[in-house]
Amino acid sequence: MLDVSGLNVSYSGIRALQDVSLTVGQGEIFALIGPNGAGKSTLLNTLSGIVPAQAGQATFEGQNLLGMPAHRIARAGLIQVPEGRQVIAPLTVRENLELGRIASSGRGGSELDHVHDLFPVLAERRNQLAGSLSGGQQQMLAIGRALMGAPRILVLDEPSLGLAPVIVREVFDALLRLNREGLTILLIEQNAKLALETARHAAILEQGRVVMRGVAADLAHDPLVVDHYLGRAEDPV
Numbered sequence: 152m153l154d155v156s157g158l159n160v161s162y163s164g165i166r167a168l169q170d171v172s173l174t175v176g177q178g179e180i181f182a183l184i185g186p187n188g189a190g191k192s193t194l195l196n197t198l199s200g201i202v203p204a205q206a207g208q209a210t211f212e213g214q215n216l217l218g219m220p221a222h223r224i225a226r227a228g229l230i231q232v233p234e235g236r237q238v239i240a241p242l243t244v245r246e247n248l249e250l251g252r253i254a255s256s257g258r259g260g261s262e263l264d265h266v267h268d269l270f271p272v273l274a275e276r277r278n279q280l281a282g283s284l285s286g287g288q289q290q291m292l293a294i295g296r297a298l299m300g301a302p303r304i305l306v307l308d309e310p311s312l313g314l315a316p317v318i319v320r321e322v323f324d325a326l327l328r329l330n331r332e333g334l335t336i337l338l339i340e341q342n343a344k345l346a347l348e349t350a351r352h353a354a355i356l357e358q359g360r361v362v363m364r365g366v367a368a369d370l371a372h373d374p375l376v377v378d379h380y381l382g383r384a385e386d387p388v
């Protein structure tokens with residue numbers, strides 16, 4: 152469904168991604184894991200048409216993404232939930248959701264009902280300003296806004312960041328439900344344990360390069376992964 156191969160991206164000569172290749176299959180959750188500064192957001196922003204690539208290919212359902220303007224990529228159905236949520240603080244919950252509809256290009260229909268069903272708190276607080284929501288509610292709003300665009304693949308940048316474990320569980324249960332309903336998800340995470348538990352396939356990015364890839368459950372038992380990503384801090388999630 153999404154194929155990336157040999158992708159190179161630099162910021163004014165400084166290499167952020169080097170020869171990155173990965174494939175996200177229809178209907179799966181694919182996790183891209185890596186430490187701070189590895190290039191995870193750069194990959195997402197390249198796929199979304201925000202950051203240009205110097206070399207390589209990225210195709211989504213047969214369409215070449217590189218060089219395509221961001222709004223057309225969103226209309227094609229690749230929709231991102233950006234790092235740090237980026238909800239529009241002075242607009243209401245409902246207004247933020249309506250903004251997300253712009254990307255849908257007529258594909259949409261009953262997204263609002265679906266979003267309210269997934270996150271009832273967004274219905275309860277429809278007239279509240281987004282800036283006054285808790286971090287977890289803002290993350291739900293950011294996901295809801297993306298869903299309003301009727302995505303064919305949802306790309307999330309560190310959705311667990313800064314959230315309490317119980318809220319993280321709620322957000323990830325919602326992602327699992329969306330996936331059971333058929334949505335393809337590319338999940339970018341620093342929380343390797345959580346991501347490997349959630350995804351079917353995964354890749355690990357370090358300093359702009361994919362250093363490991365495979366079935367998520369296998370990676371979770373790989374001694375190198377355990378040593379570098381799972382072994383240290385006690386992870387309450």
Ligand SMILES: Nc1ncnc2c1ncn2[C@@H]1O[C@H](COP(=O)(O)OP(=O)(O)O)[C@@H](O)[C@H]1O
Pocket residue numbers: 162167185186187188189190191192193194
């Ligand atoms: N707009 C930018 N200009 C210059 N360098 C950047 C920019 N964005 C990111 N970088 C650099 O690219 C590398 C990868 O960053 P990023 O993709 O944000 O990593 P991650 O999301 O994995 O934390 C880092 O070294 C970062 O400093």
Ligand SMILES: [Mg+2]
Pocket residue numbers: 191192193234308
């Ligand atoms: Mg990032």
